[in-house]
Amino acid sequence: MDHIVSAEWLNDHLNDENLIILDATIPKVGGKLPAEELQDIRIPGARFFDLKGVFIDKESELPNTMPTPDKFAAGCKTLGIRGDSTVIVYDGHGIYSAPRVWYMFKVMGHENIMVLDGGLPHWVSSGYKTEVKTPEGEVKGDIEVNHQPHMICDSSLINEIRNDESYLILDARSEGRFNGTAPEPRKELRGGHIPGSKSLPFTSILKDGVLLDKRSMMALYDQINPEKKRLVFSCGSGITACVIALGAAIADHPVEMVYDGSWSDWGRPSELPVETLED
Structure with a gap:
């Protein structure tokens, strides 16, 4: 489709x-x-x-x-x-x-x-x-x-699946925010990323304002997800996670869930674990 x-x-x-x-x-x-x-x-x-x-x-x-x-x-x-x-x-x-x-x-x-x-x-x-x-x-x-409620997940499910080898969590924020080296626009949030997740900035699937062609998109997703694990998408607040979910669908990779709250949820002060570039 x-x-x-x-x-x-x-x-x-x-x-x-x-x-x-x-x-x-x-x-x-x-x-x-x-x-x-x-x-x-x-x-x-x-x-x-x-x-x-x-x-x-x-x-x-x-x-x-x-x-x-x-x-x-x-x-x-x-x-x-x-x-x-x-x-x-x-x-x-x-x-x-x-x-x-x-x-x-x-x-x-x-x-x-x-x-x-x-x-x-x-x-x-x-x-x-x-x-x-x-x-x-x-x-x-x-x-x-x-x-289809299974297409959306919350922090409790993310916490369950982040160590499950059949899933891969992709983060659409900038690399600096992912690594905790750039400030979060929402100042109350911690810096860093969900342990075990990988960085895929949503801008990396765009060229000159349009999406990569299908062949290039497939090459990009094959590189970051060579085993075609079930993909879960996160970002700052659930918007650009859907950009990289769209990219995955174009690349014929398994689109499993979007973390609706994304970093606005996980990054709040809490006991949920966070990794940074220094970890």
């Missing part, structure tokens, strides 16, 4: 009957927004998928916790998403938060979801049309959820 589409493909299919385009842009950690010239435009017909206001568990003390299945379904129905919809998601940074939505749909049992490779920046640089963002009215959908 395809997990991404090109800007050319989307431009050719903009008027497809069952196509739903979602803009999942959020600020990066630290508040960085997309380039100024991209902030007030969208791909024609795109609907805003609100990761921070709607599709999130607001009762959680962690930054980006998955919504409940009922809340997810209710939010999708207001966007006109149906069970037979082909959903294309993008973000204004290129490849950042859109894979989180791709993974969320998978968790909720909707398989027909793909990420626009390169996002809005690549769409614009390719010369395709945009429109000014305007308020969107509700469009009724009928999506049904088939929840």
Whole structure:
């Protein structure tokens, strides 16, 4: 199954009957927004998928916790998403938060979801049309959820499997944050990484703002996971973990789970073990 589409493909299919385009842009950690010239435009017909206001568990003390299945379904129905919809998601940074939505749909049992490779920046640089963002009215959908809770894990499960040789935990944060040599943007967190995990910065699977081609992606994942262990993905708060989960899916490696709380959870002051470059 395809997990991404090109800007050319989307431009050719903009008027497809069952196509739903979602803009999942959020600020990066630290508040960085997309380039100024991209902030007030969208791909024609795109609907805003609100990761921070709607599709999130607001009762959680962690930054980006998955919504409940009922809340997810209710939010999708207001966007006109149906069970037979082909959903294309993008973000204004290129490849950042859109894979989180791709993974969320998978968790909720909707398989027909793909990420626009390169996002809005690549769409614009390719010369395709945009429109000014305007308020969107509700469009009724009928999506049904088939929840796959095993695709998400918490710290207790991570603590169980970190020494299990059949799993490999990959961390999408920068190498400096992984090693504990660069500060965490959330100052209350410890530095370092989950013992036994490996570093795979999400930027390492991108080139010039788009994802590596399939052959290059396979070579990268074959190098870091030669035994094709069951992959578990972590990052700062559950967003870019989904970028490297998307990369693994493209590379035909086993996508097992995303650690939803990621370092925002594990890195809090606690008795959970942490490794750094000095250990």
